[in-house]
Amino acid sequence: MQMRGVKRMKLGTPQPMDCPCCFRPGDPLFCAQCSPEDSPARLAALRALLKQRNLDGYLIPSEDAHSSEYVAEVDQRRAFISGFTGSAGTALVTQDKALLWTDSRYFVQAAAQLGPEWTLMKQHEPGVPAIEDWVATHMKGKVVGCDPSLMAAARTLDWIQKKWSPQSVSLVTVPENLVDMVWGEAQPARPCNRIDVHPTQLAGCTVSEKLKMVREEMAEQEVGALVMNALDQVAWLANLRGSDIACNPVFFSYAVVLPGSAVVYTQLLDDMDTHASCVHELETHLEPACVLLKPYSSFISDLPHVVGESKVMLEKSTCTLAMHEALGTRELVQVDVSPVESMKARKNEAEIAGIRAASLKDSVAIVKYFCWLQEQLARERSVNEFDGAAYLSELRRQQPGCVGDSFPTISSSGANAAIVHYHASEKECAPIDPAKVYLCDTGGQYTDGTTDITRTLHFAGTPTEEERKCYTCVLQGHIGLAQAVFPAGTTGLQLEMLARGPLWKHGLDFGHGTGHGIGAYLNVHEGPMGIGGGSVPGSTILGSERMLKRYLCGFESGMVVSNEPGFYKAGAFGFRIESDLVTVPAETEFKFGSREWLKFEYLSMVPISKELIQPGMLSKAEVAWLDAFHQDVWDKLSPLLGDETAKDWLLAATSPLE
Numbered sequence: 144m145q146m147r148g149v150k151r152m153k154l155g156t157p158q159p160m161d162c163p164c165c166f167r168p169g170d171p172l173f174c175a176q177c178s179p180e181d182s183p184a185r186l187a188a189l190r191a192l193l194k195q196r197n198l199d200g201y202l203i204p205s206e207d208a209h210s211s212e213y214v215a216e217v218d219q220r221r222a223f224i225s226g227f228t229g230s231a232g233t234a235l236v237t238q239d240k241a242l243l244w245t246d247s248r249y250f251v252q253a254a255a256q257l258g259p260e261w262t263l264m265k266q267h268e269p270g271v272p273a274i275e276d277w278v279a280t281h282m283k284g285k286v287v288g289c290d291p292s293l294m295a296a297a298r299t300l301d302w303i304q305k306k307w308s309p310q311s312v313s314l315v316t317v318p319e320n321l322v323d324m325v326w327g328e329a330q331p332a333r334p335c336n337r338i339d340v341h342p343t344q345l346a347g348c349t350v351s352e353k354l355k356m357v358r359e360e361m362a363e364q365e366v367g368a369l370v371m372n373a374l375d376q377v378a379w380l381a382n383l384r385g386s387d388i389a390c391n392p393v394f395f396s397y398a399v400v401l402p403g404s405a406v407v408y409t410q411l412l413d414d415m416d417t418h419a420s421c422v423h424e425l426e427t428h429l430e431p432a433c434v435l436l437k438p439y440s441s442f443i444s445d446l447p448h449v450v451g452e453s454k455v456m457l458e459k460s461t462c463t464l465a466m467h468e469a470l471g472t473r474e475l476v477q478v479d480v481s482p483v484e485s486m487k488a489r490k491n492e493a494e495i496a497g498i499r500a501a502s503l504k505d506s507v508a509i510v511k512y513f514c515w516l517q518e519q520l521a522r523e524r525s526v527n528e529f530d531g532a533a534y535l536s537e538l539r540r541q542q543p544g545c546v547g548d549s550f551p552t553i554s555s556s557g558a559n560a561a562i563v564h565y566h567a568s569e570k571e572c573a574p575i576d577p578a579k580v581y582l583c584d585t586g587g588q589y590t591d592g593t594t595d596i597t598r599t600l601h602f603a604g605t606p607t608e609e610e611r612k613c614y615t616c617v618l619q620g621h622i623g624l625a626q627a628v629f630p631a632g633t634t635g636l637q638l639e640m641l642a643r644g645p646l647w648k649h650g651l652d653f654g655h656g657t658g659h660g661i662g663a664y665l666n667v668h669e670g671p672m673g674i675g676g677g678s679v680p681g682s683t684i685l686g687s688e689r690m691l692k693r694y695l696c697g698f699e700s701g702m703v704v705s706n707e708p709g710f711y712k713a714g715a716f717g718f719r720i721e722s723d724l725v726t727v728p729a730e731t732e733f734k735f736g737s738r739e740w741l742k743f744e745y746l747s748m749v750p751i752s753k754e755l756i757q758p759g760m761l762s763k764a765e766v767a768w769l770d771a772f773h774q775d776v777w778d779k780l781s782p783l784l785g786d787e788t789a790k791d792w793l794l795a796a797t798s799p800l801e
Contacts, residue, residue, distance in 0.1 A: 182226050182258045188325045189224060190238055199285035200278070201321055203234040208292040209374045209395070210461040212668055213550070215388050216331040220293075220322040223330075227256045229564060233274055237282070244274050247654025247678065248563040251713060267679045273686075275302040283310045291316035291464035296457075297477060298688065299464055316464060334387040335410040337421050338394050340428045341382045341664065345591055347493030350382050350432035353486070357400055360482035367453025369400040369482070370446065370470075373461045375666045376483040381407055381429065384664060390550050391666050392588055397442045399449050405434045406449055412438040443469045458484065460692065479692050480671040487662070488671060489701040494592075494663035495725055498703060499746060501592025501664075502723060504542040506748035506776075507783050509585065509596060511538050513749075514792035520577040520602050527574045528554040528567035532585070539587050549586035549593050549667040556581050560599065560717035563655055563709070577602035580610060580716045580755070586667050593662050595705050596747045597721030604754040612649070613710045614718045614755040619645035620708035621720045622768050624657065624674070625745055628729050630738035632697035635674035636684070639694070642708040643677045651710050654678050658704045661723055672696040674704060700741060702726045718755070722747035748776045750796035758800060766800055773797035 193201055203225075207218035212230055222228045224236070225243050229252055232245035244264040245253050253263050265271050272280065278287060287307075289299075294316075303314055323330060343349055357380070361369055371377055374393035378384055385394025387410075397408040407429070411418040426436060437445060446469045454474045457466070458481040467475075490498065512535040519526050526534075532554035539545055554572075555565040557579035567573070575581055581602065586595035599614065606614070620642040627641055635658065642657045656675030659668045673693040676684050684690045698704075707721030722745060729742035750773055758766070777797040784790050 182224075183260050185224055185325055186236060186241055186260060189236055189321060192321045192324060193236070193238065193288070196288065196317065196321075197286065198288040198315065198317075200235055200237040200282060200287040201317075202274075202287060202289040202294065203236065203322055204293050205230065205232050206293060206295075208463060208465070209372045210295060210463070211374060211388065211391075211393075212666070213388055213391055215334050217333045220320070220326070223326055224322050225256075225261060226258060227253050227261075228566070229253060235274060235278070235287075242274075242277070250654075251562045252564060252566075267683050275306045278302075278312055279306040279310045282312050284312070286313045286315055288315045288317045288321070289464075290320045291468060293320075294464045295460060296462045296464045296467040297459035300467075301688075316468070333395065333410070335414060335418075336386045336394065337418075338383050338385045338409065338411060338425060340424065341378075341384050341590075343382065345493060345497050345664070346382045347491035348382075350380070350429060350434065353380055353382075354400065354405060354432055354434075356486060357482050358402060361400065361402070361456060364456060364476055364478070365454065366456040366476050367402060368450040369456045370450065370462070370466065371398045371400075371458070371481060371483060372463065372466060373458065373481070373484070375662060375669060376481060376487060377407060379487045379662075379665060380483050381434065383425070383428075390548050390588065392546065392664055393666070395439055397439070399446070401449075401453075403433065405432070406437055407434055408437050408439045408442040408445075410439040412436055413440050447471060447473075456481075460689065480696070484669075484671050487665070488660055488669065489699055490663055490703055490725070491701065495701065495703075497589075497591030498593070498661075498663055498723070498725065501544070501587065501589040502594055502746040503748060503779060503783065504545070504589060505539065505587040505594040505596065506780055508535065508539040508542055508587070509583075509598070509749050510780060510784065510793055510796075511786065511789050513583075513598070513600065513796075514786075514789045516575065516581075517602050517792065518788070520575065525574050527572045528556055528559065529569050529572040531575055531583075532567060535583070535585060539585075542587070542589070544590040546588040546590060546664075549588045549595060553582065553584035553597075555583075555717070557716065558714050561711040561713050561715060562717070563711060563719075575602075578605065580606065580718065582717055582719060584719065584721065588664060588667075590664055593664055593667055594723060594747070595661055595667050595721065596723065596749055597707060597709075597719045598749055598752060599718045599720065599755065600752045601754045606755050608757075610716055610718075611755055611757040612760065613651060613712070613716075614752075615757040615760045616646045616649055616651055617708050617710050617718045617720055618751065618756060618769075619761070619765060620657075621706055621722075621751075622765050624706045624708070625722070625724065625743055626768060628731065628740060628742045629698070630736060631699055631741055632738060633741075634695045634697055635672055636676040636694040638674050638698070639677045642674070642706070646708065646710060652678060653709045653711065655707075655709070657708055658706055658724075661703045661705060663703075670696070672698060672702060672704065674706075698726055698741065700726050700728060700739065703746075704743075706743070720751060722749075745772065745775075748780050750776055750793065753796070753800055756800065761800075770799045773799070 207214045229249035377396045377398045384392040387394045399406045456476045532552035556575045560582035582599045584597040623641040658674030676694040709719035711717040724743035729740040
């Protein structure tokens with residue numbers, strides 16, 4: 144199907160031309176005098192490829208072919224070309240400009256990592272145009288190229304229809320990825336690791352039961368096929384887990400669900416000589432559900448044949464231009480949220496029990512880490528941010544069923560804590576200063592659940608008055624959301640004010656969302672719901688399909704979400720208090736209306752630092768909540784610690800607020 148407004152570039156031998164660093168088609172990309180570590184040289188080589196193909200610009204998203212937030216090294220193209228390593232952002236390279244759009248979580252990081260040849264475009268900030276608007280204004284009559292396997296079809300087609308076509312901007316899909324060509328042989332290989340069966344006792348449902356629920360949804364929509372490329376959706380549906388992307392227990396795959404069968408496309412079948420034994424195990428697992436395995440590499444070519452002439456359901460936010468093209472003229476039903484995404488978000492009893500267990504184990508590891516760290520600093524033993532995070536990971540791996548971290552730990556001291564997604568490396572990190580705030584955002588992957596917890600501490604116990612006030616506002620927002628009671632279907636945008644209100648009273652705010660979904664031994668960030676929207680004006684929300692979908696998604700029983708308000712003063716300090724919550728039925732006095740009443744069950748049993756609190760700012764109810772929470776932490780965690788030193792630390796950390 145030739146999508147309106149989208150042109151395809153035909154494969155062929157490009158014409159030679161003058162270009163930097165001696166590049167000619169078929170020759171090594173960089174000459175001996177040109178370092179591939181040099182960002183300007185990479186841009187020059189990419190621009191040479193643009194000129195060669197008569198392109199005026201090239202879009203480079205963060206996502207892979209599965210719209211993943213976290214991607215394997217082989218797919219970190221935007222990071223390779225720009226030097227910016229944050230998980231979110233889109234680059235646009237033209238013949239004379241290089242621009243990087245990212246959100247407020249990464250403003251400080253991007254400003255530090257981008258070279259002078261790049262322009263940082265701060266998304267949602269006043270006066271900063273969205274990427275589609277910038278293209279419409281500055282590239283009238285020009286041709287923009289992209290890799291169709293990386294571009295979300297619905298969003299891109301919307302850009303074309305509403306913004307670009309009226310300005311005669313043409314989008315051309317380029318079969319070969321131009322950044323990959325610049326990267327050359329240095330590009331890492333695509334991971335193809337073992338895939339394991341996720342036991343039914345942890346999954347709570349068999350594959351056949353899940354497929355039955357999905358097919359009921361398909362029948363309601365009158366579609367004959369559901370096509371998925373989101374890795375966590377495939378893993379959840381097939382009760383399988385992998386390790387192709389660091390910290391995310393997923394594997395490169397696609398899936399198609401049909402009325403009487405299903406197909407999972409996996410890389411293991413592209414290399415049967417290596418993976419024959421594992422493939423046999425997977426076939427044995429999937430055969431009762433009539434699920435067939437096929438090679439990952441055959442997905443695009445096989446897709447038209449496997450769906451036949453059926454009406455096809457696709458998820459708007461994840462379906463790519465390449466998938467859209469492959470389906471040709473078939474009738475498509477594009478939904479905001481795939482049935483699998485919705486089902487995955489509503490955890491069943493077995494999944495919730497597993498997440499509770501994982502949360503307790505992870506809390507044990509974090510408490511032991513904080514106890515150890517305080518002891519080291521009290522003895523004036525130097526511990527840097529990187530080594531601290533590494534030791535926490537070591538303690539976590541000692542817990543039963545631990546697979547590893549759910550994301551790289553954010554271990555940040557002092558001013559580094561103001562960088563929302565700060566990453567300390569072995570070569571670039573600061574010592575943890577007991578006289579400054581220490582923010583630790585960490586999480587674990589366990590075979591029974593996934594966690595995400597942040598605590599901010601002050602080991603010397605001497606924070607400034609400003610730090611105490613700002614931290615206490617964050618704590619009040621955290622408590623406000625944790626105590627929420629609300630009818631089913633309430634949205635994250637409605638819940639948002641409970642967390643931001645205490646900060647807004649003092650003219651404070653934070654630029655990231657307040658809460659995100661969390662998987663059951665799956666991705667630490669998942670949808671479809673989220674809590675947020677308060678950091679941007681309403682006009683921005685109305686203009687963002689992603690925000691509308693996430694923050695207007697109603698909460699239902701069984702959804703697991705983070706609660707993470709914060710405040711960050713650039714160059715000085717940063718605070719965030721984050722715990723995991725699960726929505727459960729609430730007993731209310733009146734039970735007005737027909738909707739079920741819900742509340743949050745608090746899962747993360749890690750004490751909240753009292754040293755940073757300004758007690759006089761808290762109400763009696765807030766103090767009572769904090770003391771009750773700390774009693775719950777002591778009751779649940781102290782029997783699991785074993786270590787008397789850690790118990791002593793926990794006893795002090797959970798004592799009533801005076």
